[in-house]
Amino acid sequence: MRMKQLGIGLSGLIAGAAIFIVLAMVGMKMGPSYLEFASIKRAVVAIAQEKPGASVTDVRKAFDARATIGAISTVSGKDLEVTKDGGELLISASYRKEIPLAGNVGVYIDFRAVSKE
Numbered sequence: 001m002r003m004k005q006l007g008i009g010l011s012g013l014i015a016g017a018a019i020f021i022v023l024a025m026v027g028m029k030m031g032p033s034y035l036e037f038a039s040i041k042r043a044v045v046a047i048a049q050e051k052p053g054a055s056v057t058d059v060r061k062a063f064d065a066r067a068t069i070g071a072i073s074t075v076s077g078k079d080l081e082v083t084k085d086g087g088e089l090l091i092s093a094s095y096r097k098e099i100p101l102a103g104n105v106g107v108y109i110d111f112r113a114v115s116k117e
Contacts, residue, residue: 026101033097033109039070041113044080044091048115052089056082059091091115 008016043066047059054062060077067076074095081092092114100106 026107029099029101030107030109033099033111036072036074037111037113039072040075040093040111043067043070043072044093044113044115048089048091054089059089063091085116088116 043063047054047062047066051058051062059082060080062077063075063080064077066072074097075093079093079095081094083090092112094110094112097109097111098106099109
């Protein structure tokens with residue numbers, strides 16, 4: 001009586017490894033963009049909470065100071081939209097990031113950080 005073998009074949013292992021490698025490469029290229037977005041979001045929320053009655057110029061200067069410390073290079077203070085919403089300061093930043101993957105293939109990601117959601 002012959003027993004049926006269980007397990008994964010070499011071709012299945014290679015295909016799985018190839019898929020894993022491609023996903024890991026895409027993740028490593030996109031990861032820094034999401035980390036920078038998280039820094040921008042934290043800075044926008046912190047400024048809105050710390051300076052509820054600040055002027056537009058003060059908000060932009062505060063963001064530029066935080067951008068220098070937090071290594072934010074995609075957005076500057078002049079790119080912020082600063083408005084008042086019912087007496088509260090509403091700060092938002094919208095931007096598009098292009099991430100080249102391989103050759104002429106890339107990804108566009110639209111980010112929007114708002115101090116109050």
